[in-house]
Amino acid sequence: METPQQEKVFYQDSNVTVTQSRFIARSKTYAMRNISSVSIFRIEKNRIFQIILIVIGVLMLFSDSSRVLGGIVAVIAALWLFTIKDEYSVRISTNAGEANSLTSKDQNYIQKIVDALNDAIIHRG
Numbered sequence: 001m002e003t004p005q006q007e008k009v010f011y012q013d014s015n016v017t018v019t020q021s022r023f024i025a026r027s028k029t030y031a032m033r034n035i036s037s038v039s040i041f042r043i044e045k046n047r048i049f050q051i052i053l054i055v056i057g058v059l060m061l062f063s064d065s066s067r068v069l070g071g072i073v074a075v076i077a078a079l080w081l082f083t084i085k086d087e088y089s090v091r092i093s094t095n096a097g098e099a100n101s102l103t104s105k106d107q108n109y110i111q112k113i114v115d116a117l118n119d120a121i122i123h124r125g
Contacts, residue, residue, distance in 0.1 A: 007019040007020055007021060007022075008020045008123065010116040010117075010119050010120045010123070011113060011115075013118030015102075016102065016113055018113065018116040019032075019047070019120065020032065020120055020123050020124060021024055021033070021075065021124075023035065023092070023101070023117060025090070025101045025102040025122070026102070028101060030092065030094075030101065032120055032121065032124055033082060033124070034094045034095065034096075035092050035093070035094055035116040035117070035121065036093050036094060036095070037092070037093040037121075038091065038092050038114055038117040038118060038121065039091050039093075039106070039114065040088055040089070040090065040091070040110055040111055040114050041088065041089045041090075041091040041100060042086055042087075042088055042089075043086060043088065043089055043100075044086050044101065045084045045085070045086055045087070047081055047084060050077050050078075050080050050081035050084070051077075051081065053073055053074075053077035053080075054074050054077045054078055054081065056070075056073060057070045057071065057072070057073035057074025057075070057077055058070065058074050060073065060074075061074070076098075083102050085105045086102070086105070086111040086112075087103050087104065087105050088103070088104060088105070088107045089101070089102065089103045089104075089110065090102045090103075090110055090113050090114055090117070092117070
């Protein structure tokens with residue numbers, strides 16, 4: 001009787017597992033043989049609303065009746081603008097196209113997974 005070959009694990013945490021034959025991201029499983037390439041993809045958040053609020057708040061500073069409210073709006077909008085973080089995604093390419101398989105605001109976390117996937121692709125040959 002043949003014993004099954006032990007899968008080599010390249011990365012594993014509570015949400016992600018990368019082995020020589022599978023990539024499991026939360027509830028989705030991808031076969032490594034179907035993945036042709038992998039990259040990190042930056043998802044830029046839209047900041048137009050916060051910028052418009054800052055402009056409105058600054059314009060309100062020029063009116064005596066709404067100076068305090070304008071300052072409050074401008075400060076809150078500026079704080080909101082600087083707390084928005086872009087998201088990063090593991091983008092995989094298959095024969096069916098490209099897909100963002102896992103998304104996080106932590107770029108280093110996503111980079112670790114991309115590196116593990118690249119190692120698994122290289123290991124596969």
